[in-house]
Amino acid sequence: MPLLHVEQLTHYFGGLRAVSDFNLDLHEGEVVGLIGPNGAGKTTVFNLITGVYRPTRGRIQLDGKDLVGMQSCDIVSMGIARTFQTIRLFRELSVLDNVRIGHFSQARYSVGAALFRSGPFRRQEERVRERAYELLETFNLSRYASSPAKALPYGEQRRLEIARALASNPKILLLDEPAAGMNPNEIDRLLETIAWLKDRFGLTIFLIEHQMRVVMGICERILVLDFGETIAEGTPDEIRTNPRVLEAYLGKEAS
Amino acid sequence: MHSDVLKSKRTLLLIAAGLALSFLVERSGLVSSYVLQILMYVGINIILTLSLNLVNGYMGEFSVGHAGFMAVGAYMASIVTVWVFRNSLGWLAFPVAILAGGAAAAGTSLIVAIPSFRTRGDYLAIVTLAFNMIVKSLLENIEALGGPRGFLGMNRLTNLVWVYVWCAITIYIIRNFVYSNYGRAMLSIREDEVASNLVSVNTRQTKVLVFVISAFFAGVAGALFAHLVQFINPRTFSIQKSTDILVMVYLGGIGSIFGSILGATVYTVLLELLRPLGVWRWVVGPLMLVVLMITRPTGIMGLREFLGFVPREERAERRKEGTAIAAASR
Numbered sequence: 001m002p003l004l005h006v007e008q009l010t011h012y013f014g015g016l017r018a019v020s021d022f023n024l025d026l027h028e029g030e031v032v033g034l035i036g037p038n039g040a041g042k043t044t045v046f047n048l049i050t051g052v053y054r055p056t057r058g059r060i061q062l063d064g065k066d067l068v069g070m071q072s073c074d075i076v077s078m079g080i081a082r083t084f085q086t087i088r089l090f091r092e093l094s095v096l097d098n099v100r101i102g103h104f105s106q107a108r109y110s111v112g113a114a115l116f117r118s119g120p121f122r123r124q125e126e127r128v129r130e131r132a133y134e135l136l137e138t139f140n141l142s143r144y145a146s147s148p149a150k151a152l153p154y155g156e157q158r159r160l161e162i163a164r165a166l167a168s169n170p171k172i173l174l175l176d177e178p179a180a181g182m183n184p185n186e187i188d189r190l191l192e193t194i195a196w197l198k199d200r201f202g203l204t205i206f207l208i209e210h211q212m213r214v215v216m217g218i219c220e221r222i223l224v225l226d227f228g229e230t231i232a233e234g235t236p237d238e239i240r241t242n243p244r245v246l247e248a249y250l251g252k253e254a255s
Numbered sequence: 256m257h258s259d260v261l262k263s264k265r266t267l268l269l270i271a272a273g274l275a276l277s278f279l280v281e282r283s284g285l286v287s288s289y290v291l292q293i294l295m296y297v298g299i300n301i302i303l304t305l306s307l308n309l310v311n312g313y314m315g316e317f318s319v320g321h322a323g324f325m326a327v328g329a330y331m332a333s334i335v336t337v338w339v340f341r342n343s344l345g346w347l348a349f350p351v352a353i354l355a356g357g358a359a360a361a362g363t364s365l366i367v368a369i370p371s372f373r374t375r376g377d378y379l380a381i382v383t384l385a386f387n388m389i390v391k392s393l394l395e396n397i398e399a400l401g402g403p404r405g406f407l408g409m410n411r412l413t414n415l416v417w418v419y420v421w422c423a424i425t426i427y428i429i430r431n432f433v434y435s436n437y438g439r440a441m442l443s444i445r446e447d448e449v450a451s452n453l454v455s456v457n458t459r460q461t462k463v464l465v466f467v468i469s470a471f472f473a474g475v476a477g478a479l480f481a482h483l484v485q486f487i488n489p490r491t492f493s494i495q496k497s498t499d500i501l502v503m504v505y506l507g508g509i510g511s512i513f514g515s516i517l518g519a520t521v522y523t524v525l526l527e528l529l530r531p532l533g534v535w536r537w538v539v540g541p542l543m544l545v546v547l548m549i550t551r552p553t554g555i556m557g558l559r560e561f562l563g564f565v566p567r568e569e570r571a572e573r574r575k576e577g578t579a580i581a582a583a584s585r
């Protein structure tokens with residue numbers, strides 16, 4: 001059984017069909033890419049999977065459980081975390097707090113325990129703090145722990161967003177254009193990080209990318225969207241030589 | 256460890272000293288009854304400001320009808336002391352009445368919170384404004400509660416010691432809440448609600464929770480107020496009053512306990528000093544609100560906190576920056 005099963009996912013914004021009949025089976029440990037030109041519907045697919053929008057039609061299942069209609073926070077707690085195309089950190093809050101907020105569903109103490117700082121509160125807070133620091137350490141961010149997130153350099157902000165996503169202990173990580181705004185050097189480092197993350201956290205990764213070069217390097221399988229339609233699916237080599245892809249995607253890229 | 260114990264002893268000592276001082280000031284006749292009254296208003300306003308700051312400052316929503324919750328607390332507490340306890344038991348009945356006032360306000364707030372937080376969007380301002388007006392006209396139309404003439408018969412149970420104790424409780428509870436998992440969730444809603452929901456925060460529940468806690472303390476403040484002035488009527492809890500609370504929040508500083516204390520103190524004293532202006536003094540509040548929102552919407556403290564109100568384990572990170580006032584919001 002696939003970890004994530006998406007079937008005939010379709011979404012309209014008013015009269016605009018942003019995604020139509022999108023199908024996906026994501027198996028444990030896979031790295032799958034989603035590419036396509038501007039406005040193809042890639043981010044919308046992420047938004048549908050994570051419950052930001054309710055699909056017009058279609059089915060989304062994680063481990064056989066239906067996700068359609070669930071609140072985003074519950075979907076995330078069940079194991080699908082994501083990052084954003086344009087960075088969406090809690091800018092005024094500290095780097096440590098950004099990651100601790102990612103742990104929200106894991107600190108299980110009552111409101112009463114929080115209001116009176118009881119034993120369970122102290123123990124769990126201590127644990128959350130430790131885990132948050134571990135994550136920061138992993139991403140080489142712990143020296144920034146007390147700075148506001150907005151003070152970080154761009155590349156660090158991208159890494160912090162991934163750290164925050166991992167705080168919820170996901171099975172699947174959705175990355176929306178993680179390489180956006182990076183130079184070739186940074187992109188290479190990012191690709192290493194992603195490969196390493198996958199092993200370190202046992203993740204299944206589904207990532208959107210605009211630049212072909214990035215996905216070709218790390219994805220085992222690639223889906224191509226154009227005007228909401230899936231026009232191709234296959235290995236990087238198959239995609240590279242697929243005439244429809246070249247026409248729809250690379251053609252636009254060149255223009 | 257050893258110094259930690261010493262320090263928490265010092266905090267307790269400080270709180271006890273404040274208690275003793277409030278007792279002394281109350282009993283000794285050191286200050287005139289007029290000054291004493293102002294001190295109590297300052298305390299009540301601190302509670303109100305902290306309470307509204309949770310929703311508007313820490314969480315970044317815009318609630319504008321806080322006097323409505325104050326009214327519910329004031330009437331409920333008065334009903335408890337006058338009708339239930341029939342003014343017996345003296346001040347022993349008072350804590351019960353105050354808690355009842357807070358609970359009634361908290362319960363009422365659910366009626367406002369659940370529908371307004373169902374969907375994203377800025378309905379809260381309109382819903383709370385309507386709520387404030389509805390509470391006022393309901394009270395004006397319930398004859399049993401005195402209608403527009405108001406409710407009286409309360410003993411003067413509020414004194415400086417009670418006000419001090421409730422201020423301390425409010426500060427303690429709100430500070431604990433802010434520096435918890437729920438508090439961080441509240442802050443993340445202010446920063447980016449959609450992202451917050453997408454990193455596992457149950458934003459809907461958190462918003463309702465914050466709103467209910469906020470209303471509870473507004474109710475407590477109402478209860479203290481009712482047993483200070485010994486006479487309440489619906490007009491006391493008009494939009495005017497709600498505006499005053501908004502001014503205190505945005506004057507002192509959003510998302511800050513110290514800012515709330517500052518805002519409440521400065522504004523309360525200012526209004527007293529402006530007494531000679533007569534009716535014109537009521538223009539000051541709305542005017543200040545407009546000016547503040549345009550020029551410095553984060554207030555004097557603006558998202559910063561006095562380190563004394565930050566729990567010790569949260570302080571460590573901040574120390575590194577070497578300032579007495581924590582940088583950024585947390």
Ligand SMILES: Nc1ncnc2c1ncn2[C@@H]1O[C@H](COP(=O)(O)OP(=O)(O)OP(=O)(O)O)[C@@H](O)[C@H]1O
Binds near residue numbers: 016036037043044045
């Ligand atoms: N909230 C929305 N309301 C209306 N239309 C939308 C909304 N979000 C996206 N769209 C439209 O849906 C289509 C798909 O958008 P989407 O953001 O999914 O594209 P994308 O493939 O992620 O593009 P990009 O590479 O530019 O990020 C676009 O035409 C876009 O304008």
Ligand SMILES: [Mg+2]
Binds near residue numbers: 043
């Ligand atoms: Mg996109």
